[in-house]
Amino acid sequence: MTTGQLGEFLRARRSRLRPEDVGLPRFGERRRVSGLRREELAQLAGVSVSYYTRLEQGQSVNASEAILDALADALKLDNHERRHLRELAAQRPQPTRRPPVERVSSLTRDLLRSLDNVPALVVGRRTDILAWNTLGHALFAGHVDPTLVDRPADRPNLARLLFLDPHTRDLYVDWPRKARAVVGNLRLVAGRHPEDALLAGLIGELSMQSQEFVSLWADHRVKPCEADTYDLRHPLVGSLTVTQQNLRVARNPEQSLCLVTTAAGSASADTMQLLARSVDGKNIQADSMAGHA
Incomplete structure (x- = not known):
């Protein structure tokens, strides 16, 4: 899993959503964060705040497909973003090898x-x-x-x-x-x-x-x-x-x-x-x- 990139992506997508975008009340209070709070997104996705926090911080791996789908729904991701989320969550190697030269057929x-x-x-x-x-x-x-x-x-x-x-x-x-x-x-x-x-x-x-x-x-x-x-x-x-x-x-x-x-x-x-x-x-x-x- 590219845990750092996964956490950064989740934070970036969370920050672009406002409470009213997802049907949450705002109550007129001044918010210290841009976008949704972690606890608000966790509530929408049906996961615990501690688990979601570990995902953002790269401390939790092997998120299930059901959890990824729930997060994608909560974050209102489009099809390209959903695929990107799954690719970031997959356990794959970091850059280690030089790929072959690209050739035109x-x-x-x-x-x-x-x-x-x-x-x-x-x-x-x-x-x-x-x-x-x-x-x-x-x-x-x-x-x-x-x-x-x-x-x-x-x-x-x-x-x-x-x-x-x-x-x-x-x-x-x-x-x-x-x-x-x-x-x-x-x-x-x-x-x-x-x-x-x-x-x-x-x-x-x-x-x-x-x-x-x-x-x-x-x-x-x-x-x-x-x-x-x-x-x-x-x-x-x-x-x-x-x-x-x-x-x-x-x-x-x-x-x-x-x-x-x-x-x-x-x-x-x-x-x-x-x-x-x-x-x-x-x-x-x-x-x-x-x-x-």
Whole structure:
């Protein structure tokens, strides 16, 4: 059991609930704690205060499924949060080993090559960019060497770019919303893979270098990145609104294919076409220079 993380998650979810949210009277008194008190949550879940306190403090292990379900109901957890609670309560090892290098299958590379007109990235479970097409690179990280994705030790990482790279920060008009989404997804993955030393290292690095990451991580928000719409401020073509969708990769559920689309007939669609033409022009120029070399 990752007892420390379990206790932190329980405390964070308890603090976001008010007595009136769960049908408890408030009586107008001033409360010294934000959210529910431990005894109030224990009452709602049907467990003793001492047992619940031990859970939060990491002094009790092997919580039954019935107790976890009762706590999830009392805390009003959604499906993603319920799964996260169970994963934190499971007895699994702490980060001790270096996982194998993530590789992109030939099937996925063939799919990526077929998506010439749609920005696309293949993203690993730690948000490493494992592969991208030309338009995906141009949209998200045109200032980064595109060949880095082919060198596992040097691969760009979406979370690292988002928090530590000023170009990526400037790309998102509503940067805090994108940051919350990425951290919420990292929380899910960390609960699912407590043994992943590289993931633990990434979280440690971001915690050391970004106070904003520390604050968002402490919130214990858990939600997968599935689909969302963002306003971008691209340094080459200007403003556009895009929808990012993350699809599971066949035969490798730990990887996702991030596809970026714009509304048909919109100004953003025209802007995306402008970016595509710009990329094509650079490629034609490069090919021409190579032919005369």
